[in-house]
Amino acid sequence: MENITSTIQAVPLNHYILLSAIIFTIGVIGVLVRRNAIIIFMSVELMLNAVNLLLAAFSSYSGDASGQVFVFFIMALAAAEVAVGLAIIVMVYRNTSSIDINILNRLKW
Amino acid sequence: MSTLIVISILAIVVLYLGLFKAKQALLPISVLGLVAALALAIMEWNSNAAPIFSGMMHFDNFAVAFSSICIITTILVFLLSKNYFEKISDNVAEYYTLILFALSGIIVMVSYHNLSMLFVGLEIMSVSLYILAGIKRKDFASNEAALKYFLMGAFSTGFLLFGIALIYGASKSFDLAVIAQYVIDRPTGIDPIFYVGLVLMIVGLCFKVGAAPFHFWTPDVYEGAPTLITAFMSTVVKIAGFAAFLRLFSICFAPLQDFWMPTLLVITILTLFVGNITALYQTNFKRMLAFSSISHAGYMLFAIVALGAASTNAIFIYAAAYAVSSITAFAVLMLVKAKTGSENFEDFNGLAKSNPFLAFALTVAMLSFAGIPLTAGFIGKFFVFNAALAQYHTWLVAIAVVNAIIGVFYYFKVIVAMYFKDNQTKQIATPAYFNFVLGVSLIITLVLGIYPSFITNLF
Amino acid sequence: MSLFYVVAFLSIIFALLVIFTKNPVHSVLYLIATFFTFTIHYIILNAQFLAVVNFIVYMGAIMVLFLFVLMLMNLNTDTEPMKSTLLKVVGAIAGGCLLVTLVGSMKTLSSASTTAMDNTGIGLVENLGKVLFSDFLLPFELSSILLLAAMVGAVLLAKKDNKTA
Numbered sequence: 001m002e003n004i005t006s007t008i009q010a011v012p013l014n015h016y017i018l019l020s021a022i023i024f025t026i027g028v029i030g031v032l033v034r035r036n037a038i039i040i041f042m043s044v045e046l047m048l049n050a051v052n053l054l055l056a057a058f059s060s061y062s063g064d065a066s067g068q069v070f071v072f073f074i075m076a077l078a079a080a081e082v083a084v085g086l087a088i089i090v091m092v093y094r095n096t097s098s099i100d101i102n103i104l105n106r107l108k109w
Numbered sequence: 110m111s112t113l114i115v116i117s118i119l120a121i122v123v124l125y126l127g128l129f130k131a132k133q134a135l136l137p138i139s140v141l142g143l144v145a146a147l148a149l150a151i152m153e154w155n156s157n158a159a160p161i162f163s164g165m166m167h168f169d170n171f172a173v174a175f176s177s178i179c180i181i182t183t184i185l186v187f188l189l190s191k192n193y194f195e196k197i198s199d200n201v202a203e204y205y206t207l208i209l210f211a212l213s214g215i216i217v218m219v220s221y222h223n224l225s226m227l228f229v230g231l232e233i234m235s236v237s238l239y240i241l242a243g244i245k246r247k248d249f250a251s252n253e254a255a256l257k258y259f260l261m262g263a264f265s266t267g268f269l270l271f272g273i274a275l276i277y278g279a280s281k282s283f284d285l286a287v288i289a290q291y292v293i294d295r296p297t298g299i300d301p302i303f304y305v306g307l308v309l310m311i312v313g314l315c316f317k318v319g320a321a322p323f324h325f326w327t328p329d330v331y332e333g334a335p336t337l338i339t340a341f342m343s344t345v346v347k348i349a350g351f352a353a354f355l356r357l358f359s360i361c362f363a364p365l366q367d368f369w370m371p372t373l374l375v376i377t378i379l380t381l382f383v384g385n386i387t388a389l390y391q392t393n394f395k396r397m398l399a400f401s402s403i404s405h406a407g408y409m410l411f412a413i414v415a416l417g418a419a420s421t422n423a424i425f426i427y428a429a430a431y432a433v434s435s436i437t438a439f440a441v442l443m444l445v446k447a448k449t450g451s452e453n454f455e456d457f458n459g460l461a462k463s464n465p466f467l468a469f470a471l472t473v474a475m476l477s478f479a480g481i482p483l484t485a486g487f488i489g490k491f492f493v494f495n496a497a498l499a500q501y502h503t504w505l506v507a508i509a510v511v512n513a514i515i516g517v518f519y520y521f522k523v524i525v526a527m528y529f530k531d532n533q534t535k536q537i538a539t540p541a542y543f544n545f546v547l548g549v550s551l552i553i554t555l556v557l558g559i560y561p562s563f564i565t566n567l568f
Numbered sequence: 569m570s571l572f573y574v575v576a577f578l579s580i581i582f583a584l585l586v587i588f589t590k591n592p593v594h595s596v597l598y599l600i601a602t603f604f605t606f607t608i609h610y611i612i613l614n615a616q617f618l619a620v621v622n623f624i625v626y627m628g629a630i631m632v633l634f635l636f637v638l639m640l641m642n643l644n645t646d647t648e649p650m651k652s653t654l655l656k657v658v659g660a661i662a663g664g665c666l667l668v669t670l671v672g673s674m675k676t677l678s679s680a681s682t683t684a685m686d687n688t689g690i691g692l693v694e695n696l697g698k699v700l701f702s703d704f705l706l707p708f709e710l711s712s713i714l715l716l717a718a719m720v721g722a723v724l725l726a727k728k729d730n731k732t733a
Contacts, residue, residue, distance in 0.1 A: 017278070052618075059690065060691065081232075092253075207720065217710060239721070244725075
């Protein structure tokens with residue numbers, strides 16, 4: 001326990017923010033450059049996880065538990081969204097036999 | 110609070126009614142339940158409520174006003190739904206349930222006092238809408254709408270959450286009062302991550318309300334979704350989005366106006382021009398309504414840019430006017446589409462001869478959209494512009510007036526089609542429910558336009 | 569201290585692999601690896617309950633669901649036609665701009681917020697439970713509506729319908 005605590009104290013909070021920002025940006029790039037709906041969706045999950053990590057870090061560093069509680073709500077949302085999102089993707093796939101988002105584009109994004 | 114409980118329980122009751130095959134009872138019970146919820150909401154008016162549940166929710170006058178208008182609009186949408194869902198699928202009860210769930214999320218969105226409540230409310234609404242957009246499962250456009258809405262919605266949620274996380278990191282709390290205090294306590298030297306969080310939240314919220322440059326999903330989703338759902342999305346959902354936007358900014362970020370005002374200003378001007386100019390080129394009435402809803406989002410953003418004491422009132426009046434006109438337009442569109450099978454402007458040719466009442470109602474709605482005097486839309490625009498003028502944004506109002514004039518062109522296209530073009534169509538039968546909804550909307554539009562003092566002094 | 573940097577490096581590598589691998593199944597597997605590194609981050613942060621929940625919910629439930637859908641639809645080959653290079657470059661540049669803006673604006677972060685935590689027990693179940701069921705009771709109850717709506721919707725959309733629309 002002592003060991004863990006001293007580990008955290010050695011890492012500045014800025015580095016957690018930086019890490020979250022990088023992961024978040026990777027998620028955003030994934031949404032922008034990929035065309036497979038499932039991979040776009042996974043990139044969104046990356047973005048949500050970056051937020052989770054950031055909240056957990058803020059919460060630990062400030063000694064306030066509400067940030068970690070908020071992470072629960074995000075996880076509940078992620079579970080709900082995955083269920084609905086995959087149902088939508090399955091439905092689209094049944095009709096078009098493809099999940100390439102460009103097939104769905106009669107107009108530009 | 111009791112409103113929220115009633116609506117949530119109502120949704121579950123309706124779900125059970127579907128289980129017991131009581132299809133005839135669905136509509137009456139939903140509407141009765143909503144009327145009860147409306148009554149409970151109005152009873153809280155001026156009760157000086159304090160934040161409840163450890164500061165999670167604050168059912169103040171703002172919340173009462175916006176939840177009332179959302180509930181009333183939902184009732185009107187429900188009245189249009191008679192025999193609509195039955196054509197799509199057997200699972201009618203589930204559709205009512207999902208709309209009610211979305212409404213309960215909206216009630217949370219207009220009464221939140223903690224960012225976690227904003228998040229949960231927004232997501233309850235969004236998740237229900239992703240599903241509702243896709244209920245025509247065999248229809249390609251509906252599939253496209255659902256998928257696109259879902260991906261864009263989830264993407265924007267990411268931005269909103271990152272913003273919330275950064276604001277939490279700076280202020281150490283999700284509570285609106287604490288965040289507001291944080292801003293007030295530090296006239297200078299607010300943590301830079303707070304500003305980044307603020308910008309990301311603006312991006313997330315602009316996605317949700319469909320403001321340019323984050324509007325690109327709106328036309329396709331509005332066109333692809335079933336018309337009744339589009340009516341719900343472009344009225345209730347949009348109003349709720351703006352209520353949440355305004356609540357956040359007026360409570361928390363008002364002292365930082367110098368920082369976010371230029372950003373929102375650019376977004377507003379872009380939204381107005383993109384919405385109005387693209388709407389000019391549309392041949393499909395539903396798509397035109399989608400672009401016009403973008404431009405109306407621009408007018409409502411106006412009141413947030415000029416944040417002040419009058420903003421709430423301005424947005425409230427504008428939202429009320431916009432909601433009733435939209436409901437009329439979508440109701441007529443549903444009838445015309447049921448008759449002709451398509452949604453283009455030509456389908457409205459000669460409507461004035463074959464069905465004068467429909468044509469008249471639609472004309473009034475279009476005039477109200479365009480902001481012609483003696484309609485509610487004029488009063489709405491007047492108050493929004495007034496709020497901006499009070500802050501000396503004269504040239505901004507000039508831009509908005511130019512846009513209002515552009516708007517007149519495409520709204521009049523429909524009126525011209527109805528009155529001055531001929532077409533040998535038979536009379537469209539209007540069910541009693543539709544007549545009722547059209548009549549109510551017509552009366553509200555005209556009464557607000559002629560005697561606006563009913564709701565101009567609410568706040 | 570160095571543990572954090574090793575794990576952070578791994579997180580970034582796996583996250584990059586998620587979005588740049590052609591085969592969707594590999595993407596899912598890399599995503600699982602990314603989530604595993606996040607679990608380690610939570611342990612480093614002493615957020616033990618979050619670590620367990622992240623492990624069970626994300627890596628257990630959500631990722632299995634992804635894999636199921638990919639396998640059911642037989643998408644395990646790299647069928648995806650790539651986007652035009654222009655669009656890719658534009659996307660990457662937009663993402664890069666976002667990163668530069670984020671990092672640049674946060675660089676001036678006040679040093680006061682880097683103080684170590686004073687309460688080491690906040691990530692434990694007992695403490696989190698107390699906060700969740702007192703302060704955050706209302707959003708907790710409301711998430712049940714969210715989950716119910718998602719459940720109704722998922723069944724509604726994915727179930728085979730006998731009646732043709």
